[in-house]
Amino acid sequence: MTCPRIEIDLTKIEENARTLVTLLSGRGIDVTGVTKATLGSPEVAKAMIAGGVVRLGDSRLENLEALRDAGIQAPLTLLRSPTPDQADRTVACASLSQVSERDVVEALSGAAGRRGVVHGLVLMVELGDLREGVLPENALDFARHISLTPHVALAGLGTNLACRAGVVPSADNMGELSALVNRLESELGQHLSLVSGGNSANLAWAIAAPAGRINDLRLGESILLGCDPLTRIPLNGLHADAFTLVVSVIESLAKPTAPRGATGEAAFGVPTQTGERGTIIQTIAAIGRQDVDPDGLAPPQGISVLAASSDHLVLESQHHLPPGTEIHFGLDYSALLRVMTSPFVATALFATTCLPTLIRPSPPPVPPPSPSPFATRP
Numbered sequence: 001m002t003c004p005r006i007e008i009d010l011t012k013i014e015e016n017a018r019t020l021v022t023l024l025s026g027r028g029i030d031v032t033g034v035t036k037a038t039l040g041s042p043e044v045a046k047a048m049i050a051g052g053v054v055r056l057g058d059s060r061l062e063n064l065e066a067l068r069d070a071g072i073q074a075p076l077t078l079l080r081s082p083t084p085d086q087a088d089r090t091v092a093c094a095s096l097s098q099v100s101e102r103d104v105v106e107a108l109s110g111a112a113g114r115r116g117v118v119h120g121l122v123l124m125v126e127l128g129d130l131r132e133g134v135l136p137e138n139a140l141d142f143a144r145h146i147s148l149t150p151h152v153a154l155a156g157l158g159t160n161l162a163c164r165a166g167v168v169p170s171a172d173n174m175g176e177l178s179a180l181v182n183r184l185e186s187e188l189g190q191h192l193s194l195v196s197g198g199n200s201a202n203l204a205w206a207i208a209a210p211a212g213r214i215n216d217l218r219l220g221e222s223i224l225l226g227c228d229p230l231t232r233i234p235l236n237g238l239h240a241d242a243f244t245l246v247v248s249v250i251e252s253l254a255k256p257t258a259p260r261g262a263t264g265e266a267a268f269g270v271p272t273q274t275g276e277r278g279t280i281i282q283t284i285a286a287i288g289r290q291d292v293d294p295d296g297l298a299p300p301q302g303i304s305v306l307a308a309s310s311d312h313l314v315l316e317s318q319h320h321l322p323p324g325t326e327i328h329f330g331l332d333y334s335a336l337l338r339v340m341t342s343p344f345v346a347t348a349l350f351a352t353t354c355l356p357t358l359i360r361p362s363p364p365p366v367p368p369p370s371p372s373p374f375a376t377r378p
Helices: 010-025 042-050 061-069 084-093 102-115 136-147 171-188 200-208 221-225 333-341
Strands: 005-009 030-034 055-058 076-078 096-099 119-124 152-158 194-196 216-219 243-256 279-285 303-308 313-317 326-331 346-350
Touching: 005 010, 005 333, 010 030, 010 042, 010 200, 010 216, 010 221, 030 042, 042 055, 042 061, 055 061, 061 076, 061 084, 084 102, 096 102, 102 119, 102 136, 102 152, 119 136, 119 194, 136 152, 136 171, 152 171, 171 194, 171 200, 194 216, 200 216, 200 221, 216 221, 221 333, 243 333, 326 333
Parallel strands: 005 346, 030 055, 030 216, 055 076, 076 096, 096 119, 119 152, 152 194
Antiparallel strands: 005 243, 243 279, 243 326, 279 313, 303 313
């Protein structure tokens, strides 16, 4: 088969989605399946939908448009605020947009008016991680502005944690969001139907603490990789091996461990210092930093990652590996994101026929999702 390639087990993604949907539904929380790490793959999106997610979300319009073009009918949310010049495309394919600037609201209002639809908005609130969102004290005025703007409707509030500064979702910041929702509903005299508390980093909080008003989480990494983003530790009952990167060996020779000659900066900055360990089997695989984050690779037993340039991955192996030998790697989120974006890595999709035994929670059955009041039309 073609190398390098990323092998994707759609059954494991579906199973991960179903396990998380079942777990969270018992706490009154729906799941938005996030497809951005897979470049908006329609096949991955369908696996998430089969697992029970109520909507799909992505940060890039191109990915949402690819989902629509593939016939995906689930509600779509644009997770990164559009720029004003993207308003028409946004309204054409997404039911909801996350916003934090009035100029964007005005542009979306104009685009929705031209299409004769009402576009849903999720007002993002900054709760400590210092990425997107208005400050809590400014949320009421912004919400009032939305309520007075034609062709858009305030669907609810959202926040994002753990992505920039690593701020951990907690009972305190989630309680702050719930209290803010209650205040806005009281002041505005309207119900906010969607309260999106964050991403996969919220799972530990969601399992341990009362949900309050939080009724949505945007899950990508936990569905795709089966791990907790705060610790990168696999979550009990989830598959951590739905994605496998397969690369080919192009050289495997005995070489010294220490470089010879004066050294300066390498292709990607100061090289990692290596002590003299004598002669090793140095194996090179045909992939590099242009295609993958080498720090996010989990090599098989007996192989370790030494270094990487733009198109060479330098490994240490216990034995000589003939050229063409395929090596299988696990990936973390950073590695997966870059692999799926690279045009030089082929994609191989498959579905396992026999599911492993999973340790599943047993809350009530998943209720059918309520229809979104925000719709798009041609």
